[in-house]
Amino acid sequence: MTTAVAFDVDAPWQKARSVALRPEPFGALVYHFGNRKLSFLKSKQLVAVVEALGDHPSAAATLTACGVTDAQRGAYAKALADLARSQMIERREIP
Amino acid sequence: MPETNTAVETTPAPAPVVAEDELVEESLVEEVSIDGMCGVY
Numbered sequence: 001m002t003t004a005v006a007f008d009v010d011a012p013w014q015k016a017r018s019v020a021l022r023p024e025p026f027g028a029l030v031y032h033f034g035n036r037k038l039s040f041l042k043s044k045q046l047v048a049v050v051e052a053l054g055d056h057p058s059a060a061a062t063l064t065a066c067g068v069t070d071a072q073r074g075a076y077a078k079a080l081a082d083l084a085r086s087q088m089i090e091r092r093e094i095p
Numbered sequence: 096m097p098e099t100n101t102a103v104e105t106t107p108a109p110a111p112v113v114a115e116d117e118l119v120e121e122s123l124v125e126e127v128s129i130d131g132m133c134g135v136y
Binding site for chain 1: 121122123124125126127128129130
């Protein structure tokens with residue numbers, strides 16, 4: 001059973017400031033220094049999305065900018081929701 | 096001449112197999128617990 005996580009793909013997001021991302025051949029390792037969680041990002045395209053989140057007005061715009069297709073969009077939105085739940089990415093406040 | 100009754104039996108075509116890709120879709124994120132590991136950070 002999976003728990004539904006509210007993730008607003010139209011909101012601005014960014015990689016959390018307490019997170020380090022280390023590129024790996026399979027994608028990347030992400031480590032949160034606050035909650036000590038470690039995750040594998042198993043796609044280099046997802047790594048590009050996470051790194052670019054802060055440069056775009058929304059997660060949806062980031063997916064488009066990174067070339068994520070409509071067919072892939074559901075899986076990537078779920079991946080971002082997982083990362084939001086584990087606090088690897090956070091909502092970005094717009095000044 | 097006896098009437099021949101040629102019954103043609105038709106069997107329904109098998110239903111197309113629907114690919115269930117969504118069931119084997121691999122997650123793009125895997126969370127790992129490092130609680131209890133010594134020497135990590």
